[in-house]
Amino acid sequence: MPITSGIAAQTDIFRKESPKALEGTGGNAFGQDAFLKLLVTQLRFQDPSEPVNNEEFLGQMAQFTGLEQMVKLNTTMEKLLGSSSKTDAVAILGAEVTVRPTDQLLDEGQAPLEVTGTVGQIRFEGDVAMLQVNGIEYTMDEVVKVRMPER
Numbered sequence: 001m002p003i004t005s006g007i008a009a010q011t012d013i014f015r016k017e018s019p020k021a022l023e024g025t026g027g028n029a030f031g032q033d034a035f036l037k038l039l040v041t042q043l044r045f046q047d048p049s050e051p052v053n054n055e056e057f058l059g060q061m062a063q064f065t066g067l068e069q070m071v072k073l074n075t076t077m078e079k080l081l082g083s084s085s086k087t088d089a090v091a092i093l094g095a096e097v098t099v100r101p102t103d104q105l106l107d108e109g110q111a112p113l114e115v116t117g118t119v120g121q122i123r124f125e126g127d128v129a130m131l132q133v134n135g136i137e138y139t140m141d142e143v144v145k146v147r148m149p150e151r
Contacts, residue, residue: 119131
């Protein structure tokens with residue numbers, strides 16, 4: 001039975017070196033790091049008698065490059081959106097606004113309370129603009145109407 005134990009020993013060694021499950025960035029996310037790990041693992045454990053086809057490899061590299069560019073584009077768009085919301089907030093400084101606070105508890109059929117006043121100050125919490133109207137802070141999401149002062 002020495003042959004059986006030799007096979008078992010080889011199986012144990014193979015099991016130790018087999019690729020681990022890829023850990024996502026959360027939920028079903030499949031990010032750039034996971035894609036690169038998968039590609040490297042595929043190359044590492046390929047069958048030497050049938051290596052990966054060059055066309056397949058180039059296709060995978062193209063997918064990786066596309067993924068990388070989408071991640072960069074997403075980051076740029078997030079920065080642009082944050083900058084745009086700050087610009088929008090500064091543009092209404094001194095304007096008369098009507099806000100509808102989102103933290104109101106309403107009974108059935110009751111109309112939400114709206115507050116009208118002049119934006120006297122703007123404060124930023126990260127990318128969120130806090131507008132001071134009549135001494136109370138509101139977010140830009142709560143603004144329902146803007147009236148610019150006449151000049």
